[in-house]
Amino acid sequence: MAFQILLNVFLAFIWMFLKTSYTPATFFIGYFFGLLIIFTFRRFFSTNFYLNKVLAVIKLFLIFNKELFLSNIAVLKVILRPKLNIKPGIFALPTELTEDWEITILANLITLTPGTLVVDVSPDNKILYVHAMNIDDTQEAIDSIKNSFEKAIMEVSR
Amino acid sequence: MIVIFKFLIGLFVLSGALLSLVTAFGLLRLPDVYTRNHAASKSATMGVMLVLLGALLYAYLDTGHFHSRLLLGIAFIFMTSPVSGHLISRAAYNSGVKLWGNSVRDDLAKQRKKTANTR
Numbered sequence: 451m452a453f454q455i456l457l458n459v460f461l462a463f464i465w466m467f468l469k470t471s472y473t474p475a476t477f478f479i480g481y482f483f484g485l486l487i488i489f490t491f492r493r494f495f496s497t498n499f500y501l502n503k504v505l506a507v508i509k510l511f512l513i514f515n516k517e518l519f520l521s522n523i524a525v526l527k528v529i530l531r532p533k534l535n536i537k538p539g540i541f542a543l544p545t546e547l548t549e550d551w552e553i554t555i556l557a558n559l560i561t562l563t564p565g566t567l568v569v570d571v572s573p574d575n576k577i578l579y580v581h582a583m584n585i586d587d588t589q590e591a592i593d594s595i596k597n598s599f600e601k602a603i604m605e606v607s608r
Numbered sequence: 609m610i611v612i613f614k615f616l617i618g619l620f621v622l623s624g625a626l627l628s629l630v631t632a633f634g635l636l637r638l639p640d641v642y643t644r645n646h647a648a649s650k651s652a653t654m655g656v657m658l659v660l661l662g663a664l665l666y667a668y669l670d671t672g673h674f675h676s677r678l679l680l681g682i683a684f685i686f687m688t689s690p691v692s693g694h695l696i697s698r699a700a701y702n703s704g705v706k707l708w709g710n711s712v713r714d715d716l717a718k719q720r721k722k723t724a725n726t727r
Binding site for chain 2: 521536562569
């Protein structure tokens with residue numbers, strides 16, 4: 451991915467030198483044409499076309515924001531309810547992610563999800579231990595959310 | 609347009625302050641370290657972020673200055689706050705702080721016991 455971006459910047463500079471005009475506008479035009487060239491020659495790269503990955507990162511960021519908003523509303527409801535009928539607990543969540551940074555992002559996402567908080571990561575990076583605010587009614591929903599998070603992170607790292 | 613922005617600024621700052629207040633309520637009401645950590649690591653994060661966002665918009669509208677430091681502050685809080693919540697609850701668990709009495713499951717304790725037996 452980094453190589454393709456570097457190549458694109460390089461192509462933009464070549465465009466600037468061909469035009470002998472050194473303004474940001476020319477750079478962006480050259481960058482756009484370089485993007486088209488890289489898209490045309492995408493099958494010669496070992497990795498995927500990098501714009502896909504950029505889109506995946508943006509999607510992940512939007513998921514982050516949405517979850518933060520929803521979790522705040524959920525916590526607000528629990529705190530301001532007059533009777534405290536929560537059932538907290540710690541459950542184990544097996545994960546398929548392997549890289550350290552992927553697990554960090556997943557743990558951050560889980561912490562910002564409604565009603566869950568990561569307490570510990572097992573030493574072999576296979577299981578996350580998650581403290582849930584309300585364990586029975588959220589377990590299923592949380593598992594499905596986790597699957598969507600894991601998928602979104604895998605789309606970035608693929 | 610300016611009226612809309614003023615409305616947005618008020619909304620951001622007020623809801624941020626409200627969330628911080630709710631965090632304080634949560635710290636008082638909730639029963640144990642872990643549930644309190646839920647309130648502290650979520651509502652406080654978003655509360656501070658919203659207040660900073662309101663300040664950013666206000667400064668831009670009022671003086672025309674775009675304070676990129678506020679933007680950086682939002683990004684840093686967004687990245688570091690969940691991690692600090694995780695570290696606090698982990699440290700609490702490792703130093704043996706008990707869960708609340710009404711807690712239903714504890715898979716981590718089971719796992720710890722298992723590894724202690726096999727060792």
